[in-house]
Amino acid sequence: MKCLLPLLLTAAVLGAAPVVAQTPVPEIAFDSAPNPLALPDDIYLGETAGVATNSKGDVFVYTRTGHPTVSLGGARAFAHGGSRLFEFDRNGKFVREIGQNSYGLMYAQQVRIDPQDNIWIVDQMTNYVIKFDPEGRVAMLLGRKAEAITIPAPPARGPQAIAGGAPGAGEQTDLFDRPTDVAWDGAGNIYVSDGLGNARVAKFNKNGVFIKSWGAKGTEQGNFGNARAIAVDARGTVYVGDGGNRRIELFDGDGNFKTQYTNIGTPQALCITPGPNQFIYSSNSNPPNDIDVAGEIYKMRLDGSIVGKFGRAGKLPKEFGTVNAIDCRNDNTLYVGEIGNMRVQKLTLR
């Protein structure tokens, strides 16, 4: 299946082209700053799954680097390590590492900063969503890491469901299966897109109490092929990047389906700008095994109308290698994190 994916995507792109062809989408001119982050000589970014800024402009990068390691113990194998969280200042100068050697950092998926400048990371392998306070102390945990791993890996369990529930609906609690992203509404409620194993959105109050979850594996409105990314606008509308069905689905805060936007490819990374006039950025990321398809990022209004697009897949500056994160705290100065090119780019739209 894994090997068929690019073929399917290619076919989908080629097949969809004549149908989608309406008015051409304007190209947005942009620049990429050279060397936006100054790394110490002994620190290397790996696959850069997450990048986000706080209110001071400090940059946080959650990256798959180092060595995921299996320790042998008793009759079980224990996995740890493999991802690191770094902080840089607004000029790209390295400040510190956060969460080093902790139990929860194995396969970086996302980092987001809430309005109080807390740092939230989502880990796809430990199934944790971790809230660090601005000083870098663990303030809240959602989810739990499996105690041990099995080698070779058992067949995929498939989407999890409570007894009698729909596949992918997950358990009515904070146990995730490859979660992907986290967002908050104005009241501080927490929304987790969950994810690539499950296919649901889980909602918690600001104290981490589970409220509800919605969605299941599927193609219907309100379902997800997978839930790859999530963002909430100032009015509390929840936007979910449904990568499997190549659409953004919109819900109210209670999970009622509102509408969907289907003309922007695979939304692997989502960001909604702050401020009175909000915009959406959505990345139609290329699959990690092909740079000859997709890769562009769309800028849209909240109503789904497209302002323009920019970039394409590739390895050069101003090209993208499977964008997994977009930070859009400033309307036209973006940070993007790339899986394929193991880097962060700082983009200025013109």
Added chain:
Amino acid sequence: MQRWLASLSATGLLLCAGPALAQLKATAQNVPEIPYDSVPNFLKLPVGEYLGEAVGVATNSKGHVFVYHRSATTRLFEFDQNGNFLKEIGKGYYGFEFAHSVRVDAQDNIWTVDEGTNVVTKFSPEGKVLMVLGRRPPAVAGEVATTTGPNQPSQKYIFCRPTDVGWDPQENIFVSDGYCNNRVVKYDRNGRFLAQVGSEKAGKEPGQFSLPHGIAVDGQGSVYVADRSNFRYQVLDNNLKPRATYDNVGVGWTVCVSQGPHQYLFASNSNPNGNRPGSWAITGEIYKMELDGTILGRFGHASKEFGGFQVVHMVDCRNPNEIVVGEIESWRVQKLILKPQAAKAVTR
């Protein structure tokens, strides 16, 4: 034999029953022996640092030596031209897990080929990542066990235990790939796929490979591939069309093309891992050749002692008379000063 090849390509196991000893012996006769000295204590490691299996070795234009080796973790060290330790590059880098090759391009960028992560990385001369080819299999997908069964179909931008990298004068990139693909891939200087020859399947015909294990490109853009389990070297033109086969110098472990107006080809008939009785007598030597395959001489022999070779995995021949060899066993890098004018014919 056929069954062994199948098992090799299917499981990637190298230490299973090997080929018949006789197949390892070079068929070239009366090759002159080139005398050489090995520089004593060439690489000077800081106290507390050790080389592991020294599978990758390369020099840059200043003579700095890069060693990509399998230590407790896979690491990349830089030494100056006198063998003094300068620094480590890529500490903790995601694309390092099981070293296979390091090469330095014409601009002194450092390229590593890692067969544990399936990643080929271009580092700047200062050691910053400039380009990444391939992708490390995601741990979260559970791909942690050795794969079995037939090789998966090859993909443009994904490697399967790649082995080596080279460049033509236009900076196109050539990757030999590898233990579980059996192909050579060409990318442009920006990392875009252009062409491949071979496939995931091993084969014996021209343009097919069985464990392409090393690669080098000459100043005309011709590509030399160490086709290890076919006991030969294949020469491809710049568009990867097969042009010639050199099959008289034993097992094609690794290949190097020297710099300068008159380029030479170096090819190693390395002794096989495991040191089976009798293997040292017929393997271990390195051949110096013209690009057209004419053999000029040979040097070295299998031995655990200093000056001898223990499974040469890589040869640096920037200067055709100062050869740096990296050995898997003995965890060793040696610098050899060749004396080609003193070469004399011997019969072995």
